[in-house]
Amino acid sequence: MTDDPYLGHTITAFEGGITTHVITHPSHPDRVFAYEVTFLLQHPRVVAVASRKPPLHLHPHQEEYIEVLEGRLVVEVEGKESTLLPEDGEFTVLPWTNHRLYSPVSDRKSEGADPDTKVTRFILSGERTPEPLRLDTVFFENWYAYQDQVVLKGMKIDLIQVMSMFDAGGSYLSLPPWIPFGRTIAQVLGIVIGRWIGGILGYQPFYREWTTDWESACRKMEVSVFQRRFANRSKSLPP
Template identity: 80%
Template sequence: MSGDPYLGRVITAFEGGITTRVITHPSHPDRIFAYEVTFLLQHPRVVAVAAQKPPLHFHPHQDEYLQVLEGRLAVEIEGKERVLVPEDGEVKFPPWTNHRLYSPVSGGADDDLKVTKFLLSAESTPELFRLDTVFFENWYAYQDQIVVKGDKIDLIQVMSTFDAGGSYLSLPPWIPFSKTSARALGIVVGRWLGGILGYQPFYRKWTTDWQSACHKMEMSVFQRRFADRSKVD
């Protein structure tokens, strides 16, 4: 990750309730990114959204890895919930696995739990639309618009940003070919229709490495008009 413009950057969301520090991962040179994420479980913004689970989703191109360093973290994998602790070590989410992670609901002896800290990383891939820091920076910033500023969730915007980050919202498992259909829907609605309607997957005001974001958007005929490399906010 030498020369990475994000190295050492701290991405803050929910008015400091969640912080993500970009780190090197020398023991895993095949990882495209590694973050140390901290949830302040008693922060009012985190408490306010604790009962609302993030969207269930999958990544078709990358293994994603998670390791709890402190506290507890709830994960849902293919419909089954599990609470991870440091003793569980590193957990892998293979490609096409429906999953989500979220802060655990406090209860009983854990009511005084204040912090959850974990490592998050993903496998490198030649795919251009993939999980990387450009995606996470914009996804956290968009969530801030919803949680802090009170904006309404725009599903097309979510699908646009997710698609550009190699991520797709899960459909109910009873739908035939649900994962293939979900990916196709994410591309058609998020990339094609979203681009036509003026939805950008990435925004200059939220992006540190704007050149990389522009490179991604230039690869889509529906999004290339948003890739203004000279744009300064």
């Protein structure tokens, strides 16, 4: 990650309730991204959204890695919740696995929970892959910015916008487990609705005002004929 233009950059969300610091992984410097993420569990914005779990999703092409440094983090994989602690070491989320991770604020009253816990700090990193549409800092920067619009400004969640962003990050919203071939269908829906239909309707996965490395965002959008028109490298922001 020595060539990462984001190295040392900090992404702040929920008015400082969540901070994501871009680092070089101390043990695996070849990973495509590595972040030290901090949840302030008693921050009012984090408490306010604690009951809303993030969307269940999957990554077809990347392994994702989680290592808790301080506090606790809940990881749900294929419907099973686990609470990760620093002594657990690194947890691997395999490709095509339905999963999500979230702050344990809503879990404080459960058995063994510590009501005085104020911080969860963990390293989140991802496998390097040649796929152009993958999890990386361009995706996370825009995804956090979009969540801020929803949480802080009360904007209604737009499913097509979410699917557009997730597809550009090599991620797809999970379907109920009883649906046959659900993982494949989830990916197809993400491409058709998020990338193709979304692109035709004017949904772009990345926005200039939210993106530090706009050049990388443009390269990703140029992969799709439906999104190429959004890859405007002009220095001025669109109206």
